[in-house]
Structure formats: structure tokens, C-alpha cells
Amino acid sequence: MNLVADTNVWYDVGAGRRNPATLKSGANRLIATPISFLEIASSIDERTFTERTEAAKAVLAHADQIANDSECHLRNIWGLSALTSFPWIEGFKALAQPASVPQLKTGVDDLQERVRRTLNVPLAGAWRAYHWQDFADQVAVAIDQHCPGYKAARAQGRYIYLKHDEAKAFAKAMRSDEIRDFVIRSTFVRAQLPNESVREPAEEEYLRAAPLLTPYADSYVEYVVGCATGQFAPQPNDLGDSECFLYLQEDRRFLSSDVRWVKIGRKACPSWLHDPENKVPA
Secondary structure (H helix, E strand, O other), rough: EEEEOOOOHHHHHHOOOHHHHHHHHHHHHEEEEHHHHHHHHHHOOOOHHHHHHHHHHHHHHHHHHHHOHHHHHHHHHHOOOOOOOOOOOHHHHHHHHOOOOHHHHHOEHHHHEEEEOOOHHHHHHHHHHHHHHHHHHHHHHHHHHHOOHHHHHHOOOOOOOOOHHHHHHHHHHOOOHHHHHHHHHHHHHHHHOOOOOOOOOOHHHHHHHHHHHHHHHHHHHHHHHHHOOOOOOOOHHHHHHHHHHOOOOOOOOEEOOOHHHHHHHHHHOHEEEEOOOOOOOO
């Protein structure tokens, strides 16, 4: 089985809180994602340096594969022409080798591979801040249509949510086939962003891709329901965990150290969740 690990798993492995041998028992393989690189690289400073470099070292030592970025993966699912994915392993190497934050910028010589690796930390942070915050903002906008004032409250650090019958009606509407269809089709638009023009998927394209993206659509729906009904508030970091569900096809399963996302996985797509130690209460 191939286990798509979220960033918290790599932090836990790097800190010794989870045993990679246990996770990989039974011929399991660990898969890291480019999102984890961006999460680890952004906002790194002297206070978090050791924790983050140890997480990067954990990826290099224990990941059996580093997945293509989300857009390349989506193009493959939809049968679109392939794009060349960035060699993300080089990013993890750039994170793992420096002895200090300044060395991230000046670079470290890898004598064995005869390269000098540097990392643009501000760029990684800016990329993450934009895309991650945009994800949380879009969720807030969607909920605000059903819970007026939600977006404004979040902007002020407050939190309002749907209750009782309104919450039940919202959850029922979100779990409809129409919403699932919308979420799946939105990934086709996303996969086409590098193209000069965007089109709707042909029927045969949709019928082939939709079953492969159902875990992602179902988990996203449950996440929005949870945000709207008071189970939790949308956070920018949630994008990284949500993206892991894009990779759940064939024998790949989601492996997380985040209590919230384990619970979402149990509710949305339990057969695609791997929780070997059963550490999270139901």
C-alpha cells in the first residue's frame, strides 16, 4: 500500500514521535508531496529551523516517492498532455543540508552530486501565503452565502456558524451529487490553467476522472460542512491536508497526524484512510 503522508507526519518522524518502520510495515511505502516541501520551507526561522530541517531529512530518509505537484497529477487524471514537474527532491535536499538559516540563502555544496543548493525562503513563504490564504478565503466566501457575516467575522478573528436546522439543511445540500459534481469539475479547470484556453470536460473524460477524484470531492465537502457548522474554523494550513486527497487512487491511502483531517477522512472516505495506530478518537 502507498501512503500519502501529510506534512505533520514528516514533522513527527523527524522529531521521533512516529516510527517510520512501523508506518512502512507490511510492505507499505511512504509518499511525500510537494505541498509538504512548501509548508516546511515557508516561514522557516531560527526558532523553527531544527524542526523543519529534521522533517526534510525524514522525507529524504524515508519517503519512497515524492509525488508530482498537484497540477501535474490532475492533468494525468484528466488525460491532458503532461507537463514537466519540478524535481521536488532537490528542494528537500536544499532544506536538509544547511546548518543555519543564513546557509539556506548562501547555499551548501553537495560534493557528491557536485551542485550548490540554495533556497529562496521569502519566495516560498510568499507563494504559500498567497495560495494557502486564498484557499481559506474562498471557503469563507462560499459559507458566507449561507451564513451571512461569516467572512467578515473570520477577518476580525471571530467565528460564527450555522446551527440546528440551518446546519442540517446546509450539510444536506453540500453532500448532494450536484456539489460533488461541481468540485470534481473545478479540478478540470485547475488542470487547464497552463493552457491558453479553458474548456468543459467531455463526457468520456468526466466519466473516467470522476471516480478517481471522489475522495477529494467528498473530503472537501465534509471540510466545508465542518467549517460552516462549528466543528472547526478554516485555516490556511488546511490546503496542504486537503491536497493529499487528490492523490488517492489505486492503492494509495491518506496518512495524517492531524486529528481534524483524520476525522474528516473517517467521515468522507474511510476506505481511503490509513490510521494504523488508531491514535485519533472517533
